[in-house]
Amino acid sequence: MTFALYQMALHSEIQEKAREELKTVLGKYNGEMTYDSLNELKYMKQIIDETLRMYPPLPVLARTCVEKYKIPGEDIVLDVGVRVVIPVAGLHFDEDYFKDPNTFDPERFTEENKKNIPQYSYLPFGEGPRICIGERFGIMQTKVGLACILKNFKVSLSEKTIHPIRLQKRNFIPVAEGGIWLKLTPTTS
Numbered sequence: 167m168t169f170a171l172y173q174m175a176l177h178s179e180i181q182e183k184a185r186e187e188l189k190t191v192l193g194k195y196n197g198e199m200t201y202d203s204l205n206e207l208k209y210m211k212q213i214i215d216e217t218l219r220m221y222p223p224l225p226v227l228a229r230t231c232v233e234k235y236k237i238p239g240e241d242i243v244l245d246v247g248v249r250v251v252i253p254v255a256g257l258h259f260d261e262d263y264f265k266d267p268n269t270f271d272p273e274r275f276t277e278e279n280k281k282n283i284p285q286y287s288y289l290p291f292g293e294g295p296r297i298c299i300g301e302r303f304g305i306m307q308t309k310v311g312l313a314c315i316l317k318n319f320k321v322s323l324s325e326k327t328i329h330p331i332r333l334q335k336r337n338f339i340p341v342a343e344g345g346i347w348l349k350l351t352p353t354t355s
């Protein structure tokens with residue numbers, strides 16, 4: 167949520183588009199946030215997907231090899247018991263998979279564009295039998311939080327935010343140096 171709000175503070179057109187979608191969808195559902203109404207927030211989902219690309223909460227995944235395996239096209243054989251680290255953040259910023267990777271662009275995740283993302287190059291929730299069990303719940307919670315804020319406030323950068331943000335080097339999960347400070351102005355004012 168924090169990184170999504172930070173990016174929306176930087177890109178007011180993205181923030182406005184998300185707020186417009188929210189108004190339209192909630193308008194259809196009597197202003198109520200329900201499972202169904204939140205599911206219709208397609209653009210907000212694109213914002214969350216793009217935020218998880220740039221700031222994956224788990225930047226690496228770990229696996230242990232259970233069968234001898236030769237990496238296709240390489241002269242490398244993994245033995246049973248070898249521990250493998252999958253560089254999620256590295257994949258998410260690889261230009262072969264995400265053009266202009268340092269640009270926050272929710273359009274990458276439209277239904278149409280998503281089809282062009284190669285399998286296993288976008289892994290915010292992991293993959294395979296140990297994929298995150300809370301994926302849908304996590305997305306739903308994030309939508310509720312973002313919707314409550316966007317509905318009531320315009321979000322802009324605070325002079326206290328170190329911009330562009332630098333991620334702390336000593337933390338395993340992405341945390342901004344100095345925190346992320348944002349200004350919230352009531353939408354009614």
Ligand code: HEM
Binds near residue numbers: 296299
């Ligand atoms: C945006 C929110 C979340 C993100 C980005 C996230 C990400 C991840 C990732 C990357 C993994 C490792 C998957 C792998 O190794 O392939 C994982 C595992 C897991 N997550 Fe999440 N998660 C989120 C929210 C949640 C929530 C809300 C819950 C519970 C309510 C949850 C419960 C779990 C559990 C239990 C596992 C271990 C699954 C297993 O090893 O079988 N996660 N998550």
